[in-house]
Amino acid sequence: MFLPAQYEFFCPVKTNSGNRALEHLPVELDALNARKPLIITSKDLSGRGLADVMADAFKDSGLTLGIFDGTSPAPDLKLIRELTKIYRHKGYDAIIALGGGSVMDAAKALNIVVSGRPEDLERAAGEDRMMKPLKPLIWVPAGEADGYESSKYATIGPLNFSSPYLMPHLVVLDPRMTIQENIEKTAASALIVLTHAVEAYTGPAKNPMTDAYAYAAIALIMTHLMDVMKIFQNEKGCLDLANAASMAGCAFSNSPKGLVHTLGSALALACGLSPGLCMGILLPYGLEYNTQKHGFHTLELLMPLAGPDVYAGTAGSLRSRKALDILYDLQDKLVQASGGMVPRKLADMKVPKEKLTEIAQTAGGENITGWEGGLSVLEQAWQGKPATPTS
Amino acid sequence: MDLPGYYEFCCRVKIIAGHDALEKIPGALAGLQARKPMIVTDQGVSGAGLIDIVTQAIKGRVTIGSIADDVPPDSDLRVVNRLAQVYREKGCDSLMAIGGGSVMDTAKGVNIVVSEKADDLMKFSGAGALKRALNPLIVVPTTSGTGSEATLVAVVKDHEKHLKMLFTSYFLLPDVAVLDSRMTLTLPPAITAATGMDALTHAMEAYTCLAKNPLSDAHALLAIDLISTHLVKVVKNPGDRDGRLALANAATLAGAAFSNSMVGMVHTLGHSVGVVCGVPHGVCMAILLPYGLEYNRHKNGHLTAELLLPLTGVDVYTKTPRDGRMDEVIARVRQLNQDLHEAAGGRHPRCFKEVVDKNGVAMVPHEKFKDIARTVLGDGSVFYNSEELDYDDSLMVLEAAWEGRPLDTSRIKKG
Amino acid sequence: MGDFREVTPGGNPLKRVYVAIMLWFVGRAIQAAAVVDDDVKKEFENLPDGFTFSLGVMPNGPTMIVGKNRRGKVKYLGWNPKGRLIDLKMKIKNLEAAILMFTFQESTAVANARVRMIVDGEVPPACAIVRVLDIVEVYLLAKIIAKLAVKRYPVWSFGRKWIGRTRIYFRAVLGY
Numbered sequence: 001m002f003l004p005a006q007y008e009f010f011c012p013v014k015t016n017s018g019n020r021a022l023e024h025l026p027v028e029l030d031a032l033n034a035r036k037p038l039i040i041t042s043k044d045l046s047g048r049g050l051a052d053v054m055a056d057a058f059k060d061s062g063l064t065l066g067i068f069d070g071t072s073p074a075p076d077l078k079l080i081r082e083l084t085k086i087y088r089h090k091g092y093d094a095i096i097a098l099g100g101g102s103v104m105d106a107a108k109a110l111n112i113v114v115s116g117r118p119e120d121l122e123r124a125a126g127e128d129r130m131m132k133p134l135k136p137l138i139w140v141p142a143g144e145a146d147g148y149e150s151s152k153y154a155t156i157g158p159l160n161f162s163s164p165y166l167m168p169h170l171v172v173l174d175p176r177m178t179i180q181e182n183i184e185k186t187a188a189s190a191l192i193v194l195t196h197a198v199e200a201y202t203g204p205a206k207n208p209m210t211d212a213y214a215y216a217a218i219a220l221i222m223t224h225l226m227d228v229m230k231i232f233q234n235e236k237g238c239l240d241l242a243n244a245a246s247m248a249g250c251a252f253s254n255s256p257k258g259l260v261h262t263l264g265s266a267l268a269l270a271c272g273l274s275p276g277l278c279m280g281i282l283l284p285y286g287l288e289y290n291t292q293k294h295g296f297h298t299l300e301l302l303m304p305l306a307g308p309d310v311y312a313g314t315a316g317s318l319r320s321r322k323a324l325d326i327l328y329d330l331q332d333k334l335v336q337a338s339g340g341m342v343p344r345k346l347a348d349m350k351v352p353k354e355k356l357t358e359i360a361q362t363a364g365g366e367n368i369t370g371w372e373g374g375l376s377v378l379e380q381a382w383q384g385k386p387a388t389p390t391s
Numbered sequence: 392m393d394l395p396g397y398y399e400f401c402c403r404v405k406i407i408a409g410h411d412a413l414e415k416i417p418g419a420l421a422g423l424q425a426r427k428p429m430i431v432t433d434q435g436v437s438g439a440g441l442i443d444i445v446t447q448a449i450k451g452r453v454t455i456g457s458i459a460d461d462v463p464p465d466s467d468l469r470v471v472n473r474l475a476q477v478y479r480e481k482g483c484d485s486l487m488a489i490g491g492g493s494v495m496d497t498a499k500g501v502n503i504v505v506s507e508k509a510d511d512l513m514k515f516s517g518a519g520a521l522k523r524a525l526n527p528l529i530v531v532p533t534t535s536g537t538g539s540e541a542t543l544v545a546v547v548k549d550h551e552k553h554l555k556m557l558f559t560s561y562f563l564l565p566d567v568a569v570l571d572s573r574m575t576l577t578l579p580p581a582i583t584a585a586t587g588m589d590a591l592t593h594a595m596e597a598y599t600c601l602a603k604n605p606l607s608d609a610h611a612l613l614a615i616d617l618i619s620t621h622l623v624k625v626v627k628n629p630g631d632r633d634g635r636l637a638l639a640n641a642a643t644l645a646g647a648a649f650s651n652s653m654v655g656m657v658h659t660l661g662h663s664v665g666v667v668c669g670v671p672h673g674v675c676m677a678i679l680l681p682y683g684l685e686y687n688r689h690k691n692g693h694l695t696a697e698l699l700l701p702l703t704g705v706d707v708y709t710k711t712p713r714d715g716r717m718d719e720v721i722a723r724v725r726q727l728n729q730d731l732h733e734a735a736g737g738r739h740p741r742c743f744k745e746v747v748d749k750n751g752v753a754m755v756p757h758e759k760f761k762d763i764a765r766t767v768l769g770d771g772s773v774f775y776n777s778e779e780l781d782y783d784d785s786l787m788v789l790e791a792a793w794e795g796r797p798l799d800t801s802r803i804k805k806g
Numbered sequence: 807m808g809d810f811r812e813v814t815p816g817g818n819p820l821k822r823v824y825v826a827i828m829l830w831f832v833g834r835a836i837q838a839a840a841v842v843d844d845d846v847k848k849e850f851e852n853l854p855d856g857f858t859f860s861l862g863v864m865p866n867g868p869t870m871i872v873g874k875n876r877r878g879k880v881k882y883l884g885w886n887p888k889g890r891l892i893d894l895k896m897k898i899k900n901l902e903a904a905i906l907m908f909t910f911q912e913s914t915a916v917a918n919a920r921v922r923m924i925v926d927g928e929v930p931p932a933c934a935i936v937r938v939l940d941i942v943e944v945y946l947l948a949k950i951i952a953k954l955a956v957k958r959y960p961v962w963s964f965g966r967k968w969i970g971r972t973r974i975y976f977r978a979v980l981g982y
Contacts, residue, residue, distance in 0.1 A: 003633070313709065
């Protein structure tokens, strides 16, 4: 197993997962010295009754909770100001983000403000500017989750944040909440999770502590994703995927952003596409490129990807190839299971070939590959044909 | 990989690892707004020159408030309260524990007293007594190891009242753990073997006991892989820096695993042998590990079987038929003890009758078995074990472990 | 603001009553078992006189309290912990977790592994009390349910199990 000569790792997230996990919240809040949480969610989730399920979990606790469900898919500073007023006036002392994506972004931004002063928000933007832990922040995944929620990153309006202090103190995964509703979004989120975990596990900054989170995430996705795609509303499977998302977010926060993540995000932004579906297509091609050109630890990936029998049964020199083949194969399976909603190649997503160079150049400034490498990956992913086999 | 019905996992210790990790301590202290740490250690560590290595590495960049190097081999309440007094007198604002399990436990205890501005640790012995973060605590393990750098537990003994106090709180987790290969480079072979087996036990019990979960499993698997690759090599070649760093990582990974999914009967029995006979913890673990796996075989053998690949590698795994895997794991653990015994020049015992003190006196005589079995009844780790273990069961395992023969599986009462 | 509301969720009276009844019965059954069963008797003999323990639900009960008085007799001391000096508090984290335990969906061992309880007190007496609870559960429950509640269903003589069970039920209901 690869061990780096030196590394640093930090994951402040506590994970609670399983049957009746929500009901532990009063005790967990008490452990964080909080008594009055503000729950932030969206109309979509409260419309599905999830805010009520959350409130019911507090029965018998004697606590009072606030519920705000006006978070939009694109939260802005105005929303943060509104939430700050509520938090301060009503004397809340903890934030519970019920949902994913933008709900958690808003919660993280709000937490920066209420843990300090409103000006802090602009000052905190950028890389690692926060100096102290923030007030209690809990994430309760509901619906799809892609792992950004448990990560150190947040985006609100034009501001981007990155600090381990933004990671939630606690993630509460309860099967009543993690049920997913949209098969395409489920696949897309799972592909972001897989991308982040795989890039952390195989990349140059690999270390055993990050590996533990990434390993668990990859194993959970590979064991359960197809089950969820086939039997939708599979309560247990959805919980597994949400767990994987939270773990991948932790791994992602402890490794540099990888090629597939960067290209996928740039592509999604340039063409108005789902980042998950983009990363999902790019993953095997990007990893194949990195295995050949940058010595990524793809052979070790075979273990969490396929389990000990396959790992032991594959000759050492063929393990990287096998791992990549499994990833290509996963793409085919997803295309089939989703009835074509998950695309097979970039051309299927109506990405104009002429745009690829521009996208590669945008992404190129952000990673070790340089833009030509990114372009070759994009081109292969466009056609849907990998380059020469890795041996 | 499957989720249990419910689980919790937390390891929020920052890890700084490497061959030059010590040099990063000043930065870590600054990040915690700590300016004047008190170093807590013991005579063994300072005698081996390790404190000097640390102070050299941080020279000029950190003001050390005080160095306390008289922590006894067993964490002691009076020492904790006294060191807290020294901390206050010297105006310290943080703690740096450099040592093994009892040094780290002592430091955690001192941290409770000074952070809560109290004078007696006893006042905080209840669950939920700690309500907020403690003062900054950095730990530098010098064995690989107890994994205490990643656990939420501190054990402090009150030798006057013959009490063992257990403090459990997420606030006890250190802020930073510094894993530097220089800290274990001079660890003698027999201690390397024993502490390595302690870590292996943590990982294997965490993987096979009742509170297992995917995150602790992943940590455990990686730990087992590292230990099986490096332990014997390092015992034979103590100067293997990469091997030392690998084992340090493994101990922390195993610590994170068992801190979150607990341990089972190997610890229950091992603690009791340690308490009654004074045998070092790692030695008890090494001897009892195969017995724990064997005893629980009918309940969790399928989990034990999953440890074959990380424990032995691809060759043995492919040659072993599926239904033979769990027994192969147990046999391999016994073989590992044998290999370590040879590599450590006969100083790593393979069974309890081989455990002798420095005068050659046997430390685990038959007369003490009843006491040990009685002590087992007061140890909480048995509740996480897959099978029940009562007084008679303990005696049966002890007898087999004394002689070094496998358990008679027909005598195991199956629940 | 249509987006914001504040709620103070009330109680769960039916569940509370169910758990309260179960705790009451278990408390009185322990008192009975301390007379009827030799193993339970021995466990309490090893505990100091005056030792008191409680098993209850956070934050506000229901609770059951059992103690050993100065003359060594084990008594069920009621449901109200106020004013009592309790050496060992076994606190179930919330009402739902108590329901899982008392509807036998999670055995004591599983509930413990799933961190559903906080044990506040010394470990050796806690171990003794858990063993007592296991024995009492074997007496109170039919084998098919008790097997879910304990790790290893014991092999007892017909007399011990059936006569003991009758005596314990009798005593628990009548309260002596």
